[in-house]
Amino acid sequence: MRRAHCTFLLCFAFVFAVLSKADQPINKFQPHVHESFTPGLIQQTVGSSCAYTVVISTSCLSPKYTTDQISIIFGDAFGNQVYDSKLVNPFTITFEQCSTNTFQVTGSCSLEICYLYFYRNGTVGWIPQSVEIYGSFSTPAVFFFNSTTVPEGEWYGINKCQNFPSAPPPSSALRLQIIPGWFLYLILGILATSIFLSY
Structure with missing residues (x-):
């Protein structure tokens, strides 16, 4: 017995x-891995192109410098996205420890940028502190990574969107959410x- x-x-x-x-749902306002995210998942607005200034601060906890390839993607909840496969600043050492780098990128026009993800390819590592995005027609967007490491080979970032498109959860997860x-x-x-x- x-x-x-x-x-x-x-x-x-x-x-x-x-x-x-x-x-315990994932807090999407905190940096997290987006396992099902791929560039081009949401459609870009045809015929529109806007310029953005992206200011990225690298944490003092990051390696002294990195040779890793850093990609970025950001956009809004309506299907407008901006993708740059390799951020490079020709005037400074890119992503040096305790530094700030400014990039100019172009992509679909957006009024309110609400998500941002990084993709890191390499073995050195990189730890962002914060990202600021300024666009011609969009309100400034700020994302805080709070010195968390971007994992290698995965999209890692922050999603503040109210209705970000994603794959539907499995039926068992739906049942758990009902009760x-x-x-x-x-x-x-x-x-x-x-x-x-x-x-």
């Missing part, structure tokens, strides 16, 4: 851990109590 109690407690702890993990996590914990607690009282 004691073995049955232990088995039940282990199962209960496992279910509790899984549900508590599933109940609040606290309600599931309550049911499991009542079940556990009734089983213990019956012994």
